[in-house]
Amino acid sequence: MFTAKQLVALLVSLLVVGSLAGVAAAQQGPSAGGAVVVDEGETFDGDLDAVGGTVVVAGTVTGDVSATAGTVLVTETGVINGNLDAVAGSATLEGTVNGDVSLAGGAVFVRDTAVIDGSLDAAGGTVRLDGAVDGNVRVGAEELAVGPTARVGGSLEYDAATATVDAAAVVDGGVRQVDDLAVAAPVVAGTPFQVGQFEGPVIPGWVVSGYWLLANFVVGAIIVLVAPDFARRVTGLGTKKAVRSGGVGLLAIVAVPIVLLLLLLTIVGIPLSLAGGVGFLLVLWVAGIYGALVLGTWLLSLADYDNRWVALFAGLFVLAVLDFVPLGGVLEFVVLLVGLGAFALALRGESGDDGDESVSAPDEGPQEGSPMA
Known part of the structure; x- marks a missing residue:
């Protein structure tokens, strides 16, 4: 686990190192290149590990998605039956994720059409939430905005320099600011080491x-x-x-x-x-x-x-x-x-x-x- 500030500081280094050093390996074969796309109407069976300048999911992925890219986009027609973990310069979720979501990016957007059945962990310079999350939401960012269409079934915890939560937004578990909030780092494709879900000893x-x-x-x-x-x-x-x-x-x-x-x-x-x-x-x-x-x-x-x-x-x-x-x-x-x-x-x-x-x-x-x- 990393604090929000540590995760944001590591983001750029992870993105560059991961993009260059990794070799993506999905169950169906490697997915790497200038653009990795699951087209609308297409079904990708198994887990998708993708490294590229752009990663787009417009179709269906039956397993988990792990992505490292300059841009990661899950469109309105995109469906991920497992979890979504992504590190990107810009990460945008418009579609449906039936598991948990962990996003880190210079800009992170969860649009009003997005549906997340699990929890959401997000870290970035700018994070905006307008969609629906059944579980808890944890955000570490310089700027957090929660729009009027946002629906959170659990709690919303955040560590941000500036934060705005629209009065029309629904957060069943309440909103709480937490200093040095620990946000789970995404376990992303193509990185030489995995930074997510780490529970090792704390080095002074x-x-x-x-x-x-x-x-x-x-x-x-x-x-x-x-x-x-x-x-x-x-x-x-x-x-x-x-x-x-x-x-x-x-x-x-x-x-x-x-x-x-x-x-x-x-x-x-x-x-x-x-x-x-x-x-x-x-x-x-x-x-x-x-x-x-x-x-x-x-x-x-x-x-x-x-x-x-x-x-x-x-x-x-x-x-x-x-x-x-x-x-x-x-x-x-x-x-x-x-x-x-x-x-x-x-x-x-x-x-x-x-x-x-x-x-x-x-x-x-x-x-x-x-x-x-």
Whole structure:
């Protein structure tokens, strides 16, 4: 089980990894590709495990459906006799599911024509419920909307930044807000591991943070050792042109996903979109490490001390501590933006200060005492 916030945070990574790494295997054979469709009037016997840019169920599936895709749609004519588990950029249910439903997506819609005989677990940036659910509903989202046509036979529990429940909606078991609500993650096709219905031991947050601190330090050390001059330019840009770097980072983090989403809407662009998504996630990881290096270098400069290894560890340590501080995520995001922007500007050949030889001199080897030495 994961909390709603953890599940939303994992969504994008699961979608990209699952789409690329998995090999769908239904009882009737594999179902993978740019589009996986069960046409209207068609009956698929057994369980359907589908991986694709788009998964559409317009006919009948006699078993369970497990889907990982950019878009998952069960149309009005679609009928699933078992359970539905899906992870998608956008998940829409318009038809009938005779079992339980578990959906995770950037946007999750249960339309007014939808009928769910079991329970509903949903996690996403936006979740809207307008259909009928016989069992309980559990939602973790940034924004939850329950429309006037919604009918819930059990209870409705939610953890959302904003939530609206129309007065005409019927919830027999009552509506309750629950902080850090645990929502069952979908057991989806094509993922190298299954995150649903997990009941293992709980790992303390400080252990996870410590692990990532060490892992990121190792990766950061490799980055600096392999390309010290480039790392020097990134650090110079991040410390001396922080505002410009942050602006470029913000532009990149908004524009790149939009471009990838537009590519995902076309059959030809689906492979490029998925590959680009993986590449962008890696860039964000590296940019975050560069951002930590920039942060550490700036902090050490306040004490008039320069050392690249201390700067790298200090920056990563501060970011790890911010995980446990209110509004720490905002500060981490700012550091990421600065690191991403400085990384992009350095790729264009810019330096932190045209008059600063310690930043722009590529022919010099590492200098002892310099942050990038």
